[in-house]
Amino acid sequence: MSTARLLVDDLTPAQLDQLCVNTIRTLSMDAVQQANSGHPGTPMALAPLVYTIWNRVLRFDPQNPIWSNRDRFILSNGHASMLLWSVLHLTGTQAVNADYETVGKPSVSLDDIRRFRQLDSKAPGHPEYHWVSGVETTTGPLGQGVATSVGLAIGEKWLAHRYNRPGFEIFNYNIYAVCGDGCLMEGVASEAASLAGHLGLDNLCWVYDNNHITIEGSTRLAFTEDVETRFLAYGWNVLRVGDANDLDRIESALKIFHKTKDRPTFIVLDSHIGYGSPHKQDTAAAHGEPLGDEEIRLAKRSYGWPEQAKFLVPEGVYEHFAAGIGARGAEARRKWMQLFEAYRAKYPDLAGEIELLERRELPPGWDRNLPVFPADSKGIAGRDASGKVLNVLAQNIPWFLGGSADLGPSNKTTLTYSGAGDFQSDDRGGKNLHFGIREHAMATIVNGLALSKLRPFGATFFIFSDYARPAIRLASLMELPALFVFTHDAMGDGEDGPTHQPVEHLASLRLIPGLITLRPGDANEVVEAYRYIMQLRHQPALLALSRQPLPTLDRTKYASASGVAQGAYVLADAPDGNPEVIIIASGSEVSLVVQVHETLLAEGIRSRVVSMPSWEIFDRQPQAYRDSVLPSNVKARVAVEQASTSGWERYVGSSGSVIGMHTFGASAPLKELQRKFGFEPDQVVLAVKQQLDRK
Numbered sequence: 001m002s003t004a005r006l007l008v009d010d011l012t013p014a015q016l017d018q019l020c021v022n023t024i025r026t027l028s029m030d031a032v033q034q035a036n037s038g039h040p041g042t043p044m045a046l047a048p049l050v051y052t053i054w055n056r057v058l059r060f061d062p063q064n065p066i067w068s069n070r071d072r073f074i075l076s077n078g079h080a081s082m083l084l085w086s087v088l089h090l091t092g093t094q095a096v097n098a099d100y101e102t103v104g105k106p107s108v109s110l111d112d113i114r115r116f117r118q119l120d121s122k123a124p125g126h127p128e129y130h131w132v133s134g135v136e137t138t139t140g141p142l143g144q145g146v147a148t149s150v151g152l153a154i155g156e157k158w159l160a161h162r163y164n165r166p167g168f169e170i171f172n173y174n175i176y177a178v179c180g181d182g183c184l185m186e187g188v189a190s191e192a193a194s195l196a197g198h199l200g201l202d203n204l205c206w207v208y209d210n211n212h213i214t215i216e217g218s219t220r221l222a223f224t225e226d227v228e229t230r231f232l233a234y235g236w237n238v239l240r241v242g243d244a245n246d247l248d249r250i251e252s253a254l255k256i257f258h259k260t261k262d263r264p265t266f267i268v269l270d271s272h273i274g275y276g277s278p279h280k281q282d283t284a285a286a287h288g289e290p291l292g293d294e295e296i297r298l299a300k301r302s303y304g305w306p307e308q309a310k311f312l313v314p315e316g317v318y319e320h321f322a323a324g325i326g327a328r329g330a331e332a333r334r335k336w337m338q339l340f341e342a343y344r345a346k347y348p349d350l351a352g353e354i355e356l357l358e359r360r361e362l363p364p365g366w367d368r369n370l371p372v373f374p375a376d377s378k379g380i381a382g383r384d385a386s387g388k389v390l391n392v393l394a395q396n397i398p399w400f401l402g403g404s405a406d407l408g409p410s411n412k413t414t415l416t417y418s419g420a421g422d423f424q425s426d427d428r429g430g431k432n433l434h435f436g437i438r439e440h441a442m443a444t445i446v447n448g449l450a451l452s453k454l455r456p457f458g459a460t461f462f463i464f465s466d467y468a469r470p471a472i473r474l475a476s477l478m479e480l481p482a483l484f485v486f487t488h489d490a491m492g493d494g495e496d497g498p499t500h501q502p503v504e505h506l507a508s509l510r511l512i513p514g515l516i517t518l519r520p521g522d523a524n525e526v527v528e529a530y531r532y533i534m535q536l537r538h539q540p541a542l543l544a545l546s547r548q549p550l551p552t553l554d555r556t557k558y559a560s561a562s563g564v565a566q567g568a569y570v571l572a573d574a575p576d577g578n579p580e581v582i583i584i585a586s587g588s589e590v591s592l593v594v595q596v597h598e599t600l601l602a603e604g605i606r607s608r609v610v611s612m613p614s615w616e617i618f619d620r621q622p623q624a625y626r627d628s629v630l631p632s633n634v635k636a637r638v639a640v641e642q643a644s645t646s647g648w649e650r651y652v653g654s655s656g657s658v659i660g661m662h663t664f665g666a667s668a669p670l671k672e673l674q675r676k677f678g679f680e681p682d683q684v685v686l687a688v689k690q691q692l693d694r695k
């Protein structure tokens with residue numbers, strides 16, 4: 001059958017379905033061939049799945065891809081991105097701008113697909129949130145998409161619990177994630193699946209492309225476990241569809257998902273990578289390289305497709321999508337808008353909240369009652385100050401929530417005020433999330449919550465940020481306002497020793513573009529750090545907080561902590577504002593250098609102390625401000641930070657000196673570590689004098 005030559009009116013519904021499926025397949029093959037790069041085999045295999053989900057099931061209005069109650073579709077095997085570009089194109093999904101407005105342009109045009117993987121094309125190599133409308137989360141690093149889907153599912157449950165009212169189901173959307181062998185081999189997916197099972201997230205459905213192929217060949221090489229039994233053990237409902245080309249059976253499985261209560265659904269879909277390619281089907285060769293012109297011709301022949309046609313969208317295909325997802329999505333959104341209008345009339349405050357959070361804005365009074373800490377030489381630990389702030393913010397901002405990877409009592413991140421609650425299967429309104437000891441999944445879930453437009457935080461020891469790093473990087477790439485609260489930020493872990501003492505973490509996290517790192521120097525800086533972070537709408541931030549008490553500086557004597565909003569500020573200055581040496585510090589070293597400053601003043605040395613909690617914030621200040629804090633004529637400079645020294649030369653110059661960590665730490669009481677590693681007043685004074693050549 002040469003379907004493209006048939007008149008649309010002559011096609012049976014099944015033939016029309018097939019025409020659409022084959023359009024996805026051939027667009028994918030042609031795009032990869034044209035780019036001479038990409039992954040054709042999985043789109044060829046999964047076109048029927050993606051077609052069925054999108055055209056028969058998904059509640060998504062292509063006219064408005066950010067409608068808040070839309071179903072979410074995640075392509076966790078992001079290398080198969082042509083699946084997504086094909087359906088976004090064929091459904092006529094509209095582009096949305098940064099102000100959340102549709103702009104009258106398709107999200108992905110046929111021209112974008114022709115320019116797959118080329119600069120500025122809206123069909124890049126992997127799905128990129130923020131770059132292409134209709135992409136719900138960035139995928140490509142295997143495992144991230146499915147793990148993030150758990151955050152989206154938690155987000156939906158939380159939103160539904162808070163905002164739905166009898167007769168007003170404002171939130172009742174589902175989350176579909178498609179993944180392959182790679183995703184399921186990755187630990188993060190297991191962590192997330194375990195938690196999803198525990199939480200009974202019945203709004204979540206993963207479809208596993210069980211094709212037995214990865215890059216190196218058969219999964220027999222490295223992946224022979226019983227995946228189905230594993231998911232049963234996690235508490236998921238496990239279904240199997242034995243033929244990836246059977247649209248009706250796929251649809252039936254999805255219907256079972258809709259009916260399944262109290263547990264997530266896992267559908268094993270047996271498929272053939274490179275389906276239809278006579279020489280490459282079921283081989284790793286179909287995974288990651290163009291099929292070649294001749295093989296494409298043969299595959300097209302097997303689909304009954306015009307062999308020479310390229311980027312062909314036969315007559316009737318756009319219309320069939322318009323009649324399917326287009327009509328269904330538009331109707332669902334229209335009804336929802338009506339419902340929401342009635343809801344707004346009845347529950348104006350709740351409707352107002354939804355509108356605020358959708359725009360990532362904060363409610364009025366979000367920062368009322370933030371603590372102000374009086375001067376205190378004994379002081380308070382960064383983590384304790386943080387705990388107080390978190391408890392205020394969580395009461396002021398209904399949709400601010402989070403938790404720790406089993407370190408709540410140590411991170412001081414537990415929300416303890418009355419009514420805060422624990423998010424569990426029997427309490428969807430709880431604001432304390434218990435991630436268990438799953439740092440990586442925690443960070444992906446935090447991302448998923450931020451994608452749900454909630455304001456989430458996740459916490460652990462700073463050292464274990466390594467376990468979460470891939471997701472932190474994605475938060476930054478996606479421009480999500482996710483917050484990571486890391487405590488035990490330096491040697492303060494003392495006796496726990498080098499396995500628990502971060503050294504290179506600050507430096508390495510500072511390298512992630514767009515990520516804001518903040519290491520506040522005292523309790524009031526902690527408050528100001530939160531004040532800054534909460535106002536971010538499109539950037540993730542992390543806090544590195546001390547375990548041990550830090551003196552609370554006397555802000556009548558020293559500058560206000562509001563300087564945190566500039567990233568670095570002059571905390572204490574030479575009497576005439578004309579310093580001969582500048583000492584820069586962050587976190588626990590700020591009070592140390594303030595002490596040094598007082599000693600130097602008494603000796604007649606004109607020092608300036610700069611507290612620098614955040615390089616990134618400082619770097620974005622106007623040049624004039626930066627020059628006023630670090631005047632270029634003052635070359636004598638010392639930076640003190642209990643972390644790798646890497647990068648500090650940027651602020652101290654090539655002749656400046658940096659007191660930091662050059663080795664791992666050690667297991668000992670903090671005082672001894674401070675002596676051993678040079679974080680004592682005398683050693684800083686010595687460095688200053690060396691800078692001034694006054695030993």
Ligand SMILES: Cc1ncc(C[n+]2csc(CCOP(=O)(O)OP(=O)(O)O)c2C)c(N)n1
Nearest residue numbers: 042140141142180181182183213214215287
């Ligand atoms: C974390 C991570 N590691 C490695 C890769 C490189 N990679 C891309 S696809 C792939 C194989 C994936 O196999 P599978 O998920 O079974 O996909 P299929 O070939 O069946 O589509 C690998 C190793 C990656 N994208 N992410």
Ligand SMILES: [Mg+2]
Nearest residue numbers: 180181213214
């Ligand atoms: Mg595979």
